[in-house]
Amino acid sequence: MMNKYYAKVLKLDPDIEEEVTLDVNGIEITCFASVCPFKISVGKEYPVAFEFDDFDISEQSTEETSLARLGSDYSYELKGKLDGDTVDVGIRIRDEFLSSEYGYLDGKFVSLKVGRLDVEFLEEE
Amino acid sequence: MNNPQAFNRYAYTLNNPIRYNDPSGHFASLEEVLQSHSVTSGPGLNAGNSFGLTFGFNLSSLNQVGGMLFSQNFSSSSGLSGGFTNGLFGHNGNPQYFGHHSSYFGCNCHPSVTQGGFVPTYWEIFETASYIPFPGNPGPAAKVAAALGGILGSSKFFQKTKNFFSGIFTNKLGSFAGESKLLAHFEKHGAEFGAKSADEYLSTAHQVMQNGNKVKYLYKGETRNGFVQLMGTNRKGQSKFAFVGTNSKGQITTFHTKSGKDFWKTLNGNAKDKTIRPVK
Numbered sequence: 001m002m003n004k005y006y007a008k009v010l011k012l013d014p015d016i017e018e019e020v021t022l023d024v025n026g027i028e029i030t031c032f033a034s035v036c037p038f039k040i041s042v043g044k045e046y047p048v049a050f051e052f053d054d055f056d057i058s059e060q061s062t063e064e065t066s067l068a069r070l071g072s073d074y075s076y077e078l079k080g081k082l083d084g085d086t087v088d089v090g091i092r093i094r095d096e097f098l099s100s101e102y103g104y105l106d107g108k109f110v111s112l113k114v115g116r117l118d119v120e121f122l123e124e125e
Numbered sequence: 126m127n128n129p130q131a132f133n134r135y136a137y138t139l140n141n142p143i144r145y146n147d148p149s150g151h152f153a154s155l156e157e158v159l160q161s162h163s164v165t166s167g168p169g170l171n172a173g174n175s176f177g178l179t180f181g182f183n184l185s186s187l188n189q190v191g192g193m194l195f196s197q198n199f200s201s202s203s204g205l206s207g208g209f210t211n212g213l214f215g216h217n218g219n220p221q222y223f224g225h226h227s228s229y230f231g232c233n234c235h236p237s238v239t240q241g242g243f244v245p246t247y248w249e250i251f252e253t254a255s256y257i258p259f260p261g262n263p264g265p266a267a268k269v270a271a272a273l274g275g276i277l278g279s280s281k282f283f284q285k286t287k288n289f290f291s292g293i294f295t296n297k298l299g300s301f302a303g304e305s306k307l308l309a310h311f312e313k314h315g316a317e318f319g320a321k322s323a324d325e326y327l328s329t330a331h332q333v334m335q336n337g338n339k340v341k342y343l344y345k346g347e348t349r350n351g352f353v354q355l356m357g358t359n360r361k362g363q364s365k366f367a368f369v370g371t372n373s374k375g376q377i378t379t380f381h382t383k384s385g386k387d388f389w390k391t392l393n394g395n396a397k398d399k400t401i402r403p404v405k
Contacts, residue, residue, distance in 0.1 A: 034387045
């Protein structure tokens, strides 16, 4: 089941049309709108889901929940508790690969370094 | 030959199938030939001839006008262009006027280089000409070359010439709507392709446009043309693609990698529909 959020568009980048800055549950996230089948506008809210592609994962020595952008691109360090195929870093992000390959980390706090945090704009049901 | 990969009989396009292609089996690609420093002229060819042949052949395949211009400028043996060519490449000029750069420019400009020289990019020809030292007393041909090289290398004419030819290439293959967009995309996505410069990033996008599949996709309410080419797999074992997006003007709007659901949803609107449907 997809973790759907309603996100408010705060900013659209003038040079990179896929770059969006969103407010999701009070968290400001600049990420990459990889899937966006319809026109979006600043100030409006849309249903979205987050995902990532390649990542490095490790077990945390602490129990931190955070989401930190690593550079000027869309790479992030995500910290939170792994729950099956979902990691809760302030927002819940699902990836089937987490449960299929990292079941031994289930229930533990993990740190993920993701190369690009993507957001998918979902069609209203 | 200064590229060891060229000796590897099992390597295709210098082991970089995204950046280069080689339909004939003889060259990596048009852009690679134009941009590489590693192309050597064949036996019996002097550097001037090599330039003429190389640029003529490749530019003709891309743009007939460009090919003719380069052929005239770099392989002619008479007139002003010939003087420029001979002087710049040292075919008849004195090698001392060109310093160590003479080894780049051909067979007769340095005693130790008797057959073939390294072929620089056409931009490097101009740019190098602008800073070649002239410690001695240059001959007539070298003086013409120096004058032309100085003009070409330091003046607005050089930039206009460079922009003109850049325009030929990029208009043919598509480019970003502006320099700032190219630089911004390179900053964000260059690492995904291992590109070390914006030019290399753009060149790689052009390779995908030339060699990949052209597809339709929906983005922000518009049906657009995209180009996709398989790169391999990501760490999850999913197919990973290079993706070039364009707008209705044919300008590149994005160039990044896609894999998994992201890729199939972009192409087909459905993560389970894993079919690429090329369009003409």
